[in-house]
Amino acid sequence: MATAAKSDATRRDFLYIATGAVGAVAAASAVWPLIDQMNPDASTLALASIEFDLSPIEVGQMVTIKWRGLPVFVRNRTEAEVESAKTVPLDELRDPETDEARTKSGHENWLIMLASCTHLGCIPTANAGDYTVVSSNGNQGGWFCPCHGSHYDTAGRIRKGPAPKNLVVPPYAFLSDTTVQIG
Amino acid sequence: MIKAKTILMAIALAGLFSAPANASGTAGVEPKFSDWTFGGLFGTYDEHQLQRGFQVFREVCAACHSANLISFRNLSEEGGLNYSESQVKALAAEYTIADPASLDGERSGIPADRWPAPFATEQDARDANNGALPPDFSVLAKARTVQRPGLGWIMNYFIAYQEGGPDYVYNLMTNYAEAPHDVEIPAGQYYNAFFGGGIAMAPPLADGLVTYDDASVPMTTEQYAKDVSAFMMWMAEPHLIARKELGFKVLIILSAFAVLMYLTKRKLWSNVKH
Amino acid sequence: MALTHNSEKYDPKNPALKWFNDRLPLLSFGKEHFVDFPTPKNLNYWWTFGMILALCLGVQIVTGIILAMHFTPHVDLAFNSVEHIRRDVNWGRIIQGTHAVGASMFFFAVYVHIFRGLFYGSYKAPREVLWMLGVIIFLLMMATAFMGYVLPWGQMSFWAATVITNIFAAIPLVGEPILQWLRGGFAVDNATLNRFFSLHYLLPFVIAAVVMLHIWALHIPGNGNPTGVEPKDSHDTVPFTPYATIKDLFAVSVFLIPFAWFVFFAPDILGHPDNYIMANSQVTPPHIVPEWYFLPFYAILRAIDFNILFIDSKLGGVIFFAGSILILFFLPWLDVSKVRSGSFRPMFRIFFWVFVLDFLLLMYLGAQPAEGIYVTLAKVATAYYFLHFLVILPVVSRIETPKPLPTSISEAVLAKPA
Numbered sequence: 001m002a003t004a005a006k007s008d009a010t011r012r013d014f015l016y017i018a019t020g021a022v023g024a025v026a027a028a029s030a031v032w033p034l035i036d037q038m039n040p041d042a043s044t045l046a047l048a049s050i051e052f053d054l055s056p057i058e059v060g061q062m063v064t065i066k067w068r069g070l071p072v073f074v075r076n077r078t079e080a081e082v083e084s085a086k087t088v089p090l091d092e093l094r095d096p097e098t099d100e101a102r103t104k105s106g107h108e109n110w111l112i113m114l115a116s117c118t119h120l121g122c123i124p125t126a127n128a129g130d131y132t133v134v135s136s137n138g139n140q141g142g143w144f145c146p147c148h149g150s151h152y153d154t155a156g157r158i159r160k161g162p163a164p165k166n167l168v169v170p171p172y173a174f175l176s177d178t179t180v181q182i183g
Numbered sequence: 184m185i186k187a188k189t190i191l192m193a194i195a196l197a198g199l200f201s202a203p204a205n206a207s208g209t210a211g212v213e214p215k216f217s218d219w220t221f222g223g224l225f226g227t228y229d230e231h232q233l234q235r236g237f238q239v240f241r242e243v244c245a246a247c248h249s250a251n252l253i254s255f256r257n258l259s260e261e262g263g264l265n266y267s268e269s270q271v272k273a274l275a276a277e278y279t280i281a282d283p284a285s286l287d288g289e290r291s292g293i294p295a296d297r298w299p300a301p302f303a304t305e306q307d308a309r310d311a312n313n314g315a316l317p318p319d320f321s322v323l324a325k326a327r328t329v330q331r332p333g334l335g336w337i338m339n340y341f342i343a344y345q346e347g348g349p350d351y352v353y354n355l356m357t358n359y360a361e362a363p364h365d366v367e368i369p370a371g372q373y374y375n376a377f378f379g380g381g382i383a384m385a386p387p388l389a390d391g392l393v394t395y396d397d398a399s400v401p402m403t404t405e406q407y408a409k410d411v412s413a414f415m416m417w418m419a420e421p422h423l424i425a426r427k428e429l430g431f432k433v434l435i436i437l438s439a440f441a442v443l444m445y446l447t448k449r450k451l452w453s454n455v456k457h
Numbered sequence: 458m459a460l461t462h463n464s465e466k467y468d469p470k471n472p473a474l475k476w477f478n479d480r481l482p483l484l485s486f487g488k489e490h491f492v493d494f495p496t497p498k499n500l501n502y503w504w505t506f507g508m509i510l511a512l513c514l515g516v517q518i519v520t521g522i523i524l525a526m527h528f529t530p531h532v533d534l535a536f537n538s539v540e541h542i543r544r545d546v547n548w549g550r551i552i553q554g555t556h557a558v559g560a561s562m563f564f565f566a567v568y569v570h571i572f573r574g575l576f577y578g579s580y581k582a583p584r585e586v587l588w589m590l591g592v593i594i595f596l597l598m599m600a601t602a603f604m605g606y607v608l609p610w611g612q613m614s615f616w617a618a619t620v621i622t623n624i625f626a627a628i629p630l631v632g633e634p635i636l637q638w639l640r641g642g643f644a645v646d647n648a649t650l651n652r653f654f655s656l657h658y659l660l661p662f663v664i665a666a667v668v669m670l671h672i673w674a675l676h677i678p679g680n681g682n683p684t685g686v687e688p689k690d691s692h693d694t695v696p697f698t699p700y701a702t703i704k705d706l707f708a709v710s711v712f713l714i715p716f717a718w719f720v721f722f723a724p725d726i727l728g729h730p731d732n733y734i735m736a737n738s739q740v741t742p743p744h745i746v747p748e749w750y751f752l753p754f755y756a757i758l759r760a761i762d763f764n765i766l767f768i769d770s771k772l773g774g775v776i777f778f779a780g781s782i783l784i785l786f787f788l789p790w791l792d793v794s795k796v797r798s799g800s801f802r803p804m805f806r807i808f809f810w811v812f813v814l815d816f817l818l819l820m821y822l823g824a825q826p827a828e829g830i831y832v833t834l835a836k837v838a839t840a841y842y843f844l845h846f847l848v849i850l851p852v853v854s855r856i857e858t859p860k861p862l863p864t865s866i867s868e869a870v871l872a873k874p875a
Contacts, residue, residue: 012450019443023706026436033548037523042545046256046295056286066284224722252540318734322540325725326733343722347730419733422543422550429551430721437714444707451703455695456870457498 049183051175054110060140062126064115067182071115071123072170074180077154080133081141082108085155095166099155102169112172112180113156119163122147131159143167212376214329214354217409221416222346227424228417230265235400236414237264239393239407244320247312249300252321253418256294262424263417268294313371315383324348324412324419348419349412356408359386467493490676495694496701497682499866503573504680505708506566512709513563514668518661520556521605528608530654532647535610536735554724560602561727562716564750567595575788576809578797579681585789587674592785594667599751599782601660604653606748611732616745618645618653624758627775644738684869685797686862693866744826752823753816757781757842759827760835777839784846791846794854796862804857805850812845 040048050067052074057063062075077085085099103111115123122145129144131153141154150161157166172182220229237258240250255275258266266274275292278299282290292299302308309316318326328347331339338344354377362374362381372381388404388411395402417423467488469475478484527546529538542549571591574580580588607618622639626632641648679688688694695701719727727749731742747755761774768776784791792805799806819838825831863869 015443015446015450019440019447022436022440022443026440029436033551034519034523036547037549037552038526039547041527041541041547041549042256043254043295043541044545046254051293252537252544257544322733326730328730340723340726343718343726345723345725426550426554426721426724430717433717433721434714437710437717441707441710441714444703444710448703448707451699455498455700456867457695 049181051179051181053179055178059109060137067170072182073111073113073115073126073156073167075111075126075141077109077111078133078135078140079109080135081154084131084133084141085153085157088153088155088157094158095164097155097157097166102155102157102166104172104174107174107177110180111154111156112182113167113169116168117145117147117150117163118158118165118167119145119148119150119161124150124152124167129160212354212358213332214350214377215357216329216331216350217346217353217412219346219349219413219416221413221423222344224343224427226427228263228413230263231397232410232413233264233417234266235395235397235406236410236412236417238395239388239411240320240414242393243387243407244411245298246301247308247317248320249302249308249317250298250320250418251300252319253298254294255292255296255298257421259294260421263421313383317384320415320418322419324352324415327351329354345420346416349416352412352415353408355382356388356411357405490672490697491702492696492698494676494697495679495688495691496697497680497688497693497866498695498700499682499684499693499870500680500701500704501683502704502708503569503577504682505705506570506573508702508705509566509709509712510563510570511668512712513559513566514661514664516559517556517563518665520552520559521658521661523552524556525654525658528654530608530651532610532650532736535608535650539609550724551720554720558716558719558724558727560605561719561748561750562712563598564602566712567598568750571595572813575812576799576806577681577683578685578792578794578799580789581792581794581797582789583678584674584681587671587678588789589786590667590671590674592782594664594671595785596782597660597664597667601657601664602748602750604657604660607650607653608657609732610650610736612734612736612740612742613729613732613745615645615736615738616741617747618649620745622649624775624778627772629772646738681797682866683798683800684863684866685801686864686866686869689865689867746824749820749824752821753819754778754781754823756819756823756835757839759823760832760839762832777843781839781842784843788846788850792850792854794857794859796859801860801862802853802857803860804853808845808849808853812842815841815845 048068050065052065054074054076057074057076059076060078062073064071064073066072082099090096090098099108102113103109117124124143124145126143127139127141129142129151131151132139132142133154134140143152143156144150145152145161145163148162150163151159152163152167153159155166156169158164170182172180175181220226220232240248255271258264258274259268259271271294275294275296278292278296279289280292280296280299281288302311305316325348329350330336331344355375358375358377360374360376362368366374366380368374368381372383373385374380375382388407390403392404393402393407400406467478467485469478469484474484524542527538527542527549529535539553542553544550546552574588574591603617603621607614622636622645625639626636628635637643639649640646641652682688725733729746729748731745734742746752758774758778761777762770763773764770765773794802794805796802799809815838818834819842822831822835822838827835863872
């Protein structure tokens, strides 16, 4: 009699646990879509990676393109700018990073960076600031953030002002000599 | 009495899901109901059929009809045409897309672009088509339906009949004919027996009009109509397969839960006389 | 049986919980109303629809808040934004399908709930206010569902908005200004869409508030039950938790199966193909029909195609349309029978089922074109609808001889064949 009651109790407990477990799994699987729907949708993800044709950009020119809704600087640097960037000793930098680390080898003239000051997110002005290269064509390279006065050099590295970090280089790769894929 | 109640309830249930009558009036011939691969619970799209349908759409329909909600990238989505991403990229690049942000205001297409419309404005579309506006194809397959004869509409709820749209398109495509003597067709219109009179669209398909890569598929109006109808269903419901697959999982877990809940409830109430 | 607030005061053992509960007796409240609440032990499955309806409201609110994150209430963008949800948003097809099918499931459940109340006399004293709050919830649901249906901005959305707002134009003298005020223009347009979106978002929370009053009003006299005899002592009842909650949850899990069936396998079958055509103010679809759950009332609206004395046919239709629901407010005083449950009222019971059939007939007729035999049938069915409330119920409740009632729920339960 006692054994029968006990096994009955065990069976009942097992049933309750099984029911609770299945219910919990079902509820959890129902909750995930409700959370995941806030993630970027398929149309947004389709533009997460873009291809860009560099051929129209002459040496010394810069364009600002849109990638993932953000402005991105694409600059075809002059030799003087590259030289200026390469000769800076690393220990002078607030956020030490070589020019090579910020460009792709074989394409050192191309500088591709998010156009967002690492201080508070304003768009820096190009060919301005204390670290621009002065040539017969006027100021070349270098950026100055008008909001709070951050100065970036010709490799987009922070040199002076309140910003803590260099301008961010997004992930990108050269598909050919004139085409880059950003993202 | 329980029995009578049960029967009445069954009637009530059937009645509650009562169908709207004769949604898209087709005064003409009885529709033919095709056996779609994507019909029923287990149906899936046939990617070869969708690819053929896409070819018909691209070479014939797209000259007048837009499909504004379709992006090139959709063509490589799973459960649909299953083109590779590089195929879609190459296809998109064949098209020129208007983009004010580009140098010349236009550029070649990328997978994220929408399918380009054949006419820039609605007025252009009307001007080119005798005043009639060719409807957009994106969800057209769900905006049309055919009624099943008799009490078929009740069955529809139990077999989940969702193929009224492709059935409609198929019948429309295959029922162009000479107008009977007693039917007068206004100028600029064409007789369609399924439509039940004149229609502004000229017969779009003809045997041999589109050359399929697969020579084993007949190149007939009937086959084109079938393929393009399937493709239009895919355009309207591109994630049909994923939805059904998830549905099975959900139904299985819900049924298991319902059975367990029943046992739990029975166990719990076993000591209560009720 | 009456639930007084002093019965079995609950004191949490945990000192932290006790500290909290002494300051805000939320735990005592929950224990009293959702655990200990005495529930008649003979409730049948028709009584589980209250919980099912709570679930429906929850599902609609949760999925609705999500849809609002992706929807754009603008005449040029609304249609495409709904398609965007279906095509591109993660799980969008399922969430949108759940919301659309959910409306139908909600109405199905509310009709079962209402007809259960009609059969078992749930509107009778002392539950009149409970019943009337229920009718208010039903009206709010109709308004919410109607405005929600307008949001996808398809052809049916647009013409439903046009037709239903036009109902208000039937009001004498002030009808036309009210119509323009409702629409925010001379026709249904962007202003209408935007305000419907705002109100569609608001009303479910109003419904939730009235539902709380509904539950409050339920917890004063307690549940009715299939015998209609009030519980005498604790032998007649079981605690709400776990007995009623588990039984309700079982019913919910069964209810979810057809729900999922529609969402995953036939999400469009309860809708109308014309709503996949973007709204066009220049073209009316050949057959405009409301969603199935409005069909009976739509049939009544259309049935009045003649002037009644100085009331023109349009106003007449609107009066009957509104009256068909408002009459429910007076039901507790139209049916004067002292016996609650239809099970013990032989005549009432027959008329109840005739009324159910009449309601289903109206539903069927609402979907048919307004021509030929359908018009005549709709008039007869409408007349019977009102006859049921205004003549049959008052007369039957006075002349019928009810079957003998059990003295208690326990007696009725024991008398049941095993």
